[in-house]
Amino acid sequence: MPYHIGARRAVMKSLLQSVRSNVREASTRNKCSWAGLGWPASQNAMERRYSMTSTSFLSARRYLGSQVDHPKRQQQTEAHEKDFLHFPGAKTTFTFSLEYIKEISEDPVPCYRLLNDHGDPIDGAELPEIEQSLGVKMYETMAILQTMDNLYYEAQRQGRISFYVTSIGEEAINVASAAALSSDDLIFPQYREQGVLLWRGFTLKDFASQCFANDEDSGKGRQMPVHYGSKKLNYITVSSTVGTQLPHAVGAAYSLKMAKEEACTVAYFGDGGTSEGDFHAAMNFASVLEVPVLFICRNNGWAISTPASDQYRSDGVVVKGQAYGIRSFRVDGNDTLAMYSCVQAARKMAIEESRPILIEALTYRIGHHTTSDDSSKYRSITEMERWKSLRDPVIRFRKWLEGNAWWDEVAERRLRATARNEVITTMVRAEILKKPPLSDLFKDVYDSVPVHLQEQEAYVRSTVTRHPKDHPSDVPL
Amino acid sequence: MQVTKGLLQKFGPDRVLDTPITEAGFTGLGVGAAFYGLKPVVEFMTFNFAMQAIDHIINSAAKTYYMSGGQISVPIVFRGPNGAAAGVAAQHSQCFAAWYGSCPGLKVISPYSSEDYRGLLKAAIRDPDPVVFLENELMYGETFPVSDEVLDSNFTLPIGKAKIEREGKDVTITAFSKMVGYALKAADELAKDGISAEVINLRSIRPLDRATINASVRKTYRLVTVEEGWPQHGVGAEISASVVEESFEYLDAPIDRITGADVPMPYAANLERLALPQVEDIVRAAKRACYRQVPQSAAA
Numbered sequence: 169m170p171y172h173i174g175a176r177r178a179v180m181k182s183l184l185q186s187v188r189s190n191v192r193e194a195s196t197r198n199k200c201s202w203a204g205l206g207w208p209a210s211q212n213a214m215e216r217r218y219s220m221t222s223t224s225f226l227s228a229r230r231y232l233g234s235q236v237d238h239p240k241r242q243q244q245t246e247a248h249e250k251d252f253l254h255f256p257g258a259k260t261t262f263t264f265s266l267e268y269i270k271e272i273s274e275d276p277v278p279c280y281r282l283l284n285d286h287g288d289p290i291d292g293a294e295l296p297e298i299e300q301s302l303g304v305k306m307y308e309t310m311a312i313l314q315t316m317d318n319l320y321y322e323a324q325r326q327g328r329i330s331f332y333v334t335s336i337g338e339e340a341i342n343v344a345s346a347a348a349l350s351s352d353d354l355i356f357p358q359y360r361e362q363g364v365l366l367w368r369g370f371t372l373k374d375f376a377s378q379c380f381a382n383d384e385d386s387g388k389g390r391q392m393p394v395h396y397g398s399k400k401l402n403y404i405t406v407s408s409t410v411g412t413q414l415p416h417a418v419g420a421a422y423s424l425k426m427a428k429e430e431a432c433t434v435a436y437f438g439d440g441g442t443s444e445g446d447f448h449a450a451m452n453f454a455s456v457l458e459v460p461v462l463f464i465c466r467n468n469g470w471a472i473s474t475p476a477s478d479q480y481r482s483d484g485v486v487v488k489g490q491a492y493g494i495r496s497f498r499v500d501g502n503d504t505l506a507m508y509s510c511v512q513a514a515r516k517m518a519i520e521e522s523r524p525i526l527i528e529a530l531t532y533r534i535g536h537h538t539t540s541d542d543s544s545k546y547r548s549i550t551e552m553e554r555w556k557s558l559r560d561p562v563i564r565f566r567k568w569l570e571g572n573a574w575w576d577e578v579a580e581r582r583l584r585a586t587a588r589n590e591v592i593t594t595m596v597r598a599e600i601l602k603k604p605p606l607s608d609l610f611k612d613v614y615d616s617v618p619v620h621l622q623e624q625e626a627y628v629r630s631t632v633t634r635h636p637k638d639h640p641s642d643v644p645l
Numbered sequence: 646m647q648v649t650k651g652l653l654q655k656f657g658p659d660r661v662l663d664t665p666i667t668e669a670g671f672t673g674l675g676v677g678a679a680f681y682g683l684k685p686v687v688e689f690m691t692f693n694f695a696m697q698a699i700d701h702i703i704n705s706a707a708k709t710y711y712m713s714g715g716q717i718s719v720p721i722v723f724r725g726p727n728g729a730a731a732g733v734a735a736q737h738s739q740c741f742a743a744w745y746g747s748c749p750g751l752k753v754i755s756p757y758s759s760e761d762y763r764g765l766l767k768a769a770i771r772d773p774d775p776v777v778f779l780e781n782e783l784m785y786g787e788t789f790p791v792s793d794e795v796l797d798s799n800f801t802l803p804i805g806k807a808k809i810e811r812e813g814k815d816v817t818i819t820a821f822s823k824m825v826g827y828a829l830k831a832a833d834e835l836a837k838d839g840i841s842a843e844v845i846n847l848r849s850i851r852p853l854d855r856a857t858i859n860a861s862v863r864k865t866y867r868l869v870t871v872e873e874g875w876p877q878h879g880v881g882a883e884i885s886a887s888v889v890e891e892s893f894e895y896l897d898a899p900i901d902r903i904t905g906a907d908v909p910m911p912y913a914a915n916l917e918r919l920a921l922p923q924v925e926d927i928v929r930a931a932k933r934a935c936y937r938q939v940p941q942s943a944a945a
Contacts (some may be wrong), residue, residue: 354681387714397713404680405713409704413672416705420681422674426659427682437935451672456665612715613749615773618805 209478212397276483279530280510281500285559287567293518296509300574306347306504307569308583310339310562313363315587316372317535319377324393324539328599329379333394335360337502337534340561341466343367344507345529346432351517352431354420355403356413359394360466361436368401377596381643388612389604409561411437411444414463418450418524421459425522432460432518440471442485445498451492454524463494463526466501473546489526501529502561505568532559646726646785648668649688663813672698679721684770689725692741692779700746706775709749720771727755727779728822728873729921737911740874741819745777746850746883752804753850754777757825759789761848764802779850781822799801807854813843816867816931819858819884821847824871824922831927840935847905851878853893859891866897871927876904901930 208414252261282293289295319335324332335342342363349355355364362375374386377398380391387397387405397405399531407413409598417435424431441447442465464483469476482488489496495517499510507529514525532555536543569575610621617625632639639645653661663756664671675685681722695702728740745753752774756762764781769776794800810825811832820828822869825846832842843861845934847854867889870881881902888900906920 356677386712386716387712390712390714395712397716399713399716405717406708407705407709407712409700412673412701412705415670415701416677416680418678419674419677419683421677423678423681431676433681446673449665449667449673450665452665453670453674457662544840554809560660612711614752615710615718620852621854630677 177368181291198277220230234326240532246449260552267524271481272483273487277486277498279498280506281503282506282509283503283564283568284563287564287571289568294507296512298505298508300346300572303569303572303574305560306343306508307565307575309343309363309367310565311580311583312372312587312591313339313342314562315584316362316366316375319591320375321539323379323595329393333359333362333538334377334535335363336520337532337555337561338466338468339363340504340507340565341464341501341529341531344504345511346463348508348511348611349434350431351402352429353402354417354424354431354433356420356433356435357403357406358410358437358466358507359406359408360438362394362396364436365396365398368403370396370398370401370403372594373598374398376594377601379631380595380598380601381603383604384597384598384601388608390481390608390612403422406615411441411446411450413437414441414444414446414450415453416458417463418454419463420460421454421461421524422457425457425459432462432515432637433463434464436464438467438471439465439467439469439476439479439485440463440474441490443471443479451488451494451524451526455493458522459524460518460522461516461524462511462518463524464511465526465528466531467528468501468531470533470537470543470547472537472541473543475547484528484530486526486528488523494524494526496526496528498530499532502559502564504561504565531561534560573598578592602644603642646690646782648780648785660884668694668698669701672701672938674707675721675723676701676719678708679706679719679775680709680717684720684722686722686724686770689723691730691737692725692727693737693739695723695725695741701747702745702751702775702777707748707891709750710774711750712713718773719775720773722766722772722776722778724766724778725780726782726785728781729910729917730782732912732914732917733910734912738906738910740779740872741777742779742850742872743874743879743883745779746853746880748851752776752806753779754848755781755850756848757784757810757820757822757846760791760795761802761846763791763795763809764800765804765848766827767799767803768801771801776804779822781829784823787826794931802848805849805852807848807857808846809843811842811844813865815841815843815865816859816869816873816934817843817845817861817865818869818927818931819847820871821843821850821880822873827922827924828871828927830924831931833898834924834928835931838870838932838937840931840937842931846934847880853883853887854870854921855887855891859888862888862892863895866895867931868896869901869927869930869934871901871903871922873905873914873921874901876907879904890904898934898936901934903930 173282265494282290282295284290306584315334317336318327320336322333335585338360342361346364346367377384378387379393395406397403414435414437417433421433424433451463468486471479484498486496486498497510497514499572500506514527517523518525534552534556566575607625610625613621629645632645675687678685702723706721709717709719718730727742727865729738742753742755747753752772754765754769754776756765766778769778773924811829813832818828818831825844832844835842843865844859845858870884872880874880881904885900885902903922903926905922907922910920911917
């Protein structure tokens with residue numbers, strides 16, 4: 169809830185004021201008692217002079233140099249400090265101390281969380297109001313998602329589909345964010361958000377048709393597996409190019425704003441995606457154009473084999489928001505309730521104030537990047553096992569539900585069995601269905617089929633008529 | 646380039662946006678807006694800078710209708726000056742007709758006259774598919790006589806139809822954009838020598854009006870293609886292949902491609918002139934096709 173941020177800012181402000189007054193005092197007495205700031209007393213004056221501490225990303229603190237001891241100089245200093253100039257690029261005051269903003273704050277941005285690892289509410293945390301039906305639906309969706317992901321992963325390994333991307337470990341981000349949004353909000357996924365699609369009503373049959381690229385695929389067999397899309401469910405078709413969905417989301421948000429609709433666009437991306445130029449461009453544009461877009465970063469610590477430590481040198485992704493003038497949240501992505509609460513608040517701000525919001529959801533990619541990856545080659549199996557057994561977001565939320573007597577072992581067994589059954593049934597059925605017809609090769613290149621493609625299709629059909637035995641059996645006419 | 650002069654005043658800042666300078670950014674933004682309800686017209690200062698956005702033009706715009714199974718259409722126009730200007734050297738002078746022209750999902754237009762610009766830009770904006778509209782900086786300043794019909798606010802030209810600017814019977818010359826003017830001047834020169842050249846203004850690079858081109862070659866039996874861009878994999882290469890495939894028996898001479906030189910554009914005025922097709926080059930090529938005795942190499 170926003171109240172947390174407000175309170176923190178108030179605390180920081182008063183801290184800042186008191187520290188500032190300490191600083192002035194200390195400097196006029198030429199003393200080095202920086203204990204309040206956590207600085208060792210013996211730092212030499214030069215070192216102190218040429219750096220700035222900042223205890224929070226919300227305000228960069230300055231401190232004065234140590235030579236202000238003459239009253240007249242003190243006056244001049246204060247006058248100088250009050251000097252204010254409007255440059256076109258920035259409006260600010262002056263200082264004669266050579267100071268810089270530190271490359272990284274000493275205290276990382278704290279992470280919003282409501283339930284601990286065992287699914288118990290944290291003391292003092294204000295939980296969002298969630299009805300039993302909603303809580304149970306979120307859990308069931310996450311469990312079905314897990315089941316689907318595991319079975320499709322295995323199917324790929326068995327050679328039944330060519331490719332798959334699991335969202336293991338990120339079920340809470342997927343489902344909780346989807347639950348907090350409205351069906352009018354337009355989703356621009358990366359490709360680890362099938363849970364969002366599942367929440368919105370994409371059926372197991374729909375998932376199967378896309379992965380097996382059969383006749384029932386709404387994408388007409390045009391895309392690799394997991395490149396789902398649904399106009400009906402307001403989910404833009406997945407595109408493989410990294411980060412391109414970010415400026416798209418901004419453009420669509422602009423359109424929403426012009427149409428004055430009560431909706432926002434939501435763009436998902438990973439920690440790796442923040443290195444793309446498109447991330448920078450999208451953030452800057454969203455801020456300058458003042459459009460209602462949520463940038464949800466699933467920071468799972470790994471971009472294929474590139475760890476976050478090789479991806480950026482900042483305190484994660486949340487601090488990047490301020491560089492663009494964007495309000496930013498950091499949340500525990502494995503905490504369903506926190507994720508729900510955060511996205512709900514962010515959405516409200518985005519729409520009511522027509523502004524972009526950045527949400528960094530910290531999590532861990534328990535599975536491999538895709539089926540084309542074997543992450544044991546670059547990270548320890550112990551690390552993966554630990555996250556899987558101790559920090560599974562689905563189990564954590566289940567414990568909370570059980571704590572409320574909203575779920576139990578019987579329901580669990582029944583759900584898992586049903587889910588497994590349904591996934592397998594839809595998979596087996598989709599596998600043997602007809603593939604898309606010949607006409608789907610030529611349609612949708614343009615709004616209407618151009619003359620040369622019409623001619624080519626006619627030519628293929630006439631060839632088939634003349635040589636029916638040579639026509640492949642898996643291409644319906 | 647003053648092309649959008651007065652638009653801001655007329656339509657307001659909601660519809661005419663000054664953007665931060667990132668081609669990738671504003672092109673992606675435009676494509677996203679086209680995904681959902683708007684008909685953006687994205688201007689590049691020149692198409693050279695569109696290379697920084699080419700992923701969005703191809704992967705996000707051109708392919709999306711197909712990849713989404715017909716669920717997401719992208720009614721967007723990318724426009725701006727293309728090809729050589731004067732004295733702006735390598736990074737400001739590339740012609741992109743061939744690159745964009747090879748991409749299914751895009752429509753690519755390169756107008757020549759005022760009538761072309763007016764009719765085709767309106768058609769491009771109204772078209773539900775993504776359109777790359779290649780203008781020419783040096784043509785902005787030229788004037789052309791136009792009929793009242795052209796001035797009508799609903800005047801459009803069909804995309805994919807070439808125009809026969811000048812009828813002839815001895816040799817077909819195809820060209821687009823500024824080179825149409827050069828081809829017409831070359832035709833005047835050739836007429837003095839008794840050669841009647843038919844000049845085709847392609848107007849559309851994709852779809853290419855193969856029907857008109859082939860019909861013309863079947864009449865004249867000879868073909869010269871003209872373009873400013875680089876020779877390898879150029880527009881002339883595609884036209885040549887098309888004519889050889891469809892009208893081989895009609896050809897009386899090999900097809901001649903007149904193109905820009907296979908070098909990055911130099912700056913010095915004398916070198917720039919050597920790197921681009923001139924009227925004399927077109928005249929010489931047409932004469933070669935007509936078996937007049939003119940040596941192959943340029944002697945500028």
